[in-house]
Amino acid sequence: MKRPTIADIASRAGVSKVAVSYALNGQPGVSEATRARIIAIADEIGWRPNSAARALNGARANCVGLALCRPARVLGVEPFFMELISGIEDVLAERSYALLLQVVTGHRQEIELHRHWWGESRVDGAFLVDLHHSDPRVPEIERLGMPVVVIGHPSESGSLSAVWSDDGEAVRETVAYLVALGHRRVARVAGLPELVHTAVRDQAFADACAGVAEAVTVHTDYTGEEGARATRRLLSAPDRPTAIVYDNDIMAVAGLSVAQEMRVDVPRDLSIVAWDDSPLSQVVRPPLTALTRDIPTYGAHAAQRLLALIAGETVPPFQDWAARLTPRGSTAARPHA
Numbered sequence: 001m002k003r004p005t006i007a008d009i010a011s012r013a014g015v016s017k018v019a020v021s022y023a024l025n026g027q028p029g030v031s032e033a034t035r036a037r038i039i040a041i042a043d044e045i046g047w048r049p050n051s052a053a054r055a056l057n058g059a060r061a062n063c064v065g066l067a068l069c070r071p072a073r074v075l076g077v078e079p080f081f082m083e084l085i086s087g088i089e090d091v092l093a094e095r096s097y098a099l100l101l102q103v104v105t106g107h108r109q110e111i112e113l114h115r116h117w118w119g120e121s122r123v124d125g126a127f128l129v130d131l132h133h134s135d136p137r138v139p140e141i142e143r144l145g146m147p148v149v150v151i152g153h154p155s156e157s158g159s160l161s162a163v164w165s166d167d168g169e170a171v172r173e174t175v176a177y178l179v180a181l182g183h184r185r186v187a188r189v190a191g192l193p194e195l196v197h198t199a200v201r202d203q204a205f206a207d208a209c210a211g212v213a214e215a216v217t218v219h220t221d222y223t224g225e226e227g228a229r230a231t232r233r234l235l236s237a238p239d240r241p242t243a244i245v246y247d248n249d250i251m252a253v254a255g256l257s258v259a260q261e262m263r264v265d266v267p268r269d270l271s272i273v274a275w276d277d278s279p280l281s282q283v284v285r286p287p288l289t290a291l292t293r294d295i296p297t298y299g300a301h302a303a304q305r306l307l308a309l310i311a312g313e314t315v316p317p318f319q320d321w322a323a324r325l326t327p328r329g330s331t332a333a334r335p336h337a
Contacts, residue, residue, distance in 0.1 A: 009047060013037055013041050015034065023038040023039060024038065061121050063098040064124060064310075065101075065113075065117050066088070066129070067126070068101070068130075078222070078250060079249060079279070080276050083295035083299070084151070084295050090299075097307070118146045125147035127306065128141065129151045138157060138158040139158065141160065142158055142159055148309075149315070150163070151302050152197060153167075153200060154317045161305060163302040165293065165319065166322040167200045170323040171201050175208035178243045179211075183212075183241075183243040185214040185242050185243070186214070188215075188244070189230045189255065190218065190220065202217055214239060216241070220251065224250045227248075230251075230255075231258040235259065241270070242269070243270065244271075244273070245273045252275075255272060256288065266330055271330060276290065277292035277326055286330045289326065290326050291324070291325055292323060293324070301318060
């Protein structure tokens with residue numbers, strides 16, 4: 001089927017293409033009755049403005065972009081991004097904005113994608129996630145001049161506005177809790193080491209464990225498979241940890257399964273803490289102690305600030321609430337502490 005055009009609308013409305021253009025772009029030159037008739041016909045035949053036309057007349061796309069450099073199979077099971085997107089969508093829907101989501105394989109592809117989106121007026125702005133140290137995306141986006149909100153720590157966001165929470169505070173609270181329970185051999189199964197938020201957690205964990213007999217961090221790719229593999233290595237060591245903190249809930253659930261497979265009782269022999277308190281953390285047995293934060297609200301705050309940027313407002317960095325520890329059945333005091 002041929003895509004509907006302005007000429008099709010003009011033919012059905014019995015007016016010129018110029019009149020249709022005036023009506024659809026909110027310009028004077030046609031009566032309100034004619035404008036209403038043209039808009040009704042456009043809706044009826046499914047006409048939509050193309051990106052090239054929007055670029056020429058400077059019209060808004062009413063769409064924002066989000067590129068994710070994660071395997072698509074991981075996104076399907078990772079609660080964090082699904083909850084983040086739900087919060088973003090709640091705000092966008094109120095303003096009749098759409099979210100354009102695309103999975104990319106690396107920073108180079110993401111930079112080209114942003115150039116494409118912005119150059120063709122496909123989006124009015126975008127979110128930037130998973131910041132790296134000296135992230136090449138930041139200076140490129142600054143050069144584009146596209147409104148962007150970084151969902152991450154402002155230390156590497158350049159001049160771009162950031163929405164972030166203090167991951168270091170959450171790590172310190174968790175380690176203090178485990179130490180108070182008598183744990184002196186503590187491990188952390190972390191995410192990708194090149195990510196800024198991973199580095200923040202790494203440093204906070206090292207500082208908080210300064211008085212602990214043994215503390216180790218193992219980096220993974222956030223998948224359940226890697227979380228399980230890391231857990232098997234840790235629990236196979238002669239001086240295995242008595243507590244493990246996981247950087248997401250998928251790895252924590254996988255770690256719990258490995259402990260049960262190796263007949264390591266949770267929480268008697270091993271305490272487990274998950275990061276991000278999704279339903280996954282609560283449906284397993286025992287339910288997992290978790291670092292709880294309102295991820296949909298986190299996404300909503302980012303969306304509100306991006307729309308404000310698009311409207312031309314000045315948007316300073318915004319620090320959201322840090323994750324708070326929610327103790328459940330997967331943590332307990334050491335029997336001989």
